[in-house]
Amino acid sequence: MFLRRFAGPLLAQVKETTGIVGLEVVPNAREVLISLYNKTLNEIKIIPENVPYRRHVEAFTNHRMKVCREEEDWETIEKRIACGQVEELIEDAESELQLIPKMAEMFVRAIIHNITPWRGRNLIAIQEWKPWEVPDDYHCEIIEDNSPVPKHVPHHLSRPVPEGFEYLKTKFVPDESKAESS
DSSP states (O other): OHHHHHHHHHHSOOOOOOSSTTOOOOTTHHHHHHHHHHHHHHHGGGSOTTOHHHHHHHHHHHHHHHHHHHOOOHHHHHHHHOSSOHHHHHHHHHHHHHHHHHHHHHHHHHHHTTOOGGGTSSHHHHOOOOTTOOOTTOOOOOOOOOSOOOTTSOOOOOOOOOTTOTTHHHHSSOOHHHHHHO
């Protein structure tokens, strides 16, 4: 008990690589995540409380913050959050921080035009920002390599559906028997 409590953080495994090209290991990932989650919770306050986007961001950010505060080890944080490596979580949190002002601007426009976009009406009419569009000057290098994936690289396999979300298994998967009969 004594050794585990006090020497545990000192004996924790050191991550050498993420196994993802271009994604460097962050040695103090836990502290970075806690800092980013604090910023996210402060920034999201500019969006009204009744907006579902704010509620969802607060919910998952609070959950992830709780996990990061309870756990010291990066491996345990990754397992409990189950959304990738801590470095990927850092990228997600940074992206969310960039998204919040854009979402806030969209909601301000909606209020000015007396539209409720979170109910799904007239969203396209007021939305100029399109996150799915790729800038013309964006360059993506495609590398074709048929060599096998090394064993140390994580394979992104489907995880089991969390308890309470079983209905999602069939809700969005097209039923082939219906497709064949039509």
